[in-house]
Amino acid sequence: MENKGEASPSIISASPTSSPPPPPSPRMVLSPCAACKILRRRCGENCVLAPYFPPTEPAKFTIAHRVFGASNIIKLLQELPESQRADAVNSMVYEAGARIRDPVYGCAGAIYHLQRQVSELQAQLAKAQVEIGY
């Protein structure tokens, strides 16, 4: 068989590029969500992540993905009713942010400090109430 002398692309993307490149799509509505863009996968109509990771907020997904991993985020969302998914995403992003800021203690560090603060305030309040004569 003859061996073509033409230069062929060594890396072929998901969409073969032998024809001229298509013009950039002006349809912003159809742009992939931040999650699918970062994961380099097709963002379908039924994308479970799209409602919570808009393309305008890529950091939100990057942070959650780095700590929990995309598959765990998807799994958790699929186990929840849609009405609770936004809260779950926000709490995961918050938690992941805490873990990135404090890789050793994460949210647990904040809980520890708040628990100490509660104890101290309770002690001060009890003391004040004794002074008042409660």
Place this chain on the structure above:
Amino acid sequence: MENKGEASPSIISASPTSSPPPPPSPRMVLSPCAACKILRRRCGENCVLAPYFPPTEPAKFTIAHRVFGASNIIKLLQELPESQRADAVNSMVYEAGARIRDPVYGCAGAIYHLQRQVSELQAQLAKAQVEIGY
């Protein structure tokens, strides 16, 4: 009667009982760690998870793995000095447990409630201090 005259242990295990047989040296890996057993992989001498996920506590790994994923746990541990890894594992297990108990809010729910408690206590304390005449 004095029960010991030997050097006191520098590392106290999670379950300090008076009469268990001495634990094998950490170098002698007699069985795979809980993580490697659950992941069905070989537990080598340099397993980064073995010191923190002993075979006697499989739930510890199951919980952390379910929420963070093994690869994220390994990645996080590798980025930390060894002296901080036990705390990081404990906080991750705690956080993962909170997420399993409360899939929507996880640790963030506990933080929210503690912050409210702090605010309420601060308000009560301020009121009490006014009464005292501070």
